[in-house]
Amino acid sequence: MSDKGKTLLIIDDSPFIITGLLHQPEGLPSLQKVYTAENxxxxxxxxxxxxxxxxxxxxxxxxxxxxxxxRRVKQLYPSVVVIMISNQEGDVYRTRCKALGAAHYIDKSTEFHLVSQIVSSFL
Incomplete structure (x- = not known):
């Protein structure tokens, strides 16, 4: 993938999480725009x-x-790389999301600090 002019969308209903996520990607020079939505x-x-x-x-x-x-995003916009983020531990959610097309699954409680690195790997 080219690393110029990429866009990121964060969908999370927690303002705290959105703020934390917005601060992590700042070091990603390939991001042109970051959008957020709570639902x-x-x-x-x-x-x-x-x-x-x-x-x-x-x-x-x-x-x-x-x-x-x-499921809807992968059906309508298959080229969008989806990275799931959740407090749900365990392989059940991780496995289900991967089967539906998620590129990665981040456990907020243990892997939140890796968001920037993980996003960067898909840009």
Missing amino acids: YADAQPILQSSRPDVLLLDIHLPDVNGIEVL
């Missing part, structure tokens, strides 16, 4: 108009389950 309804127009290169997607959203959002 799927707010993210839909961004997905349609901006077609982000990478999507950081929480499993627990207030309007639509993140796993269902993953």
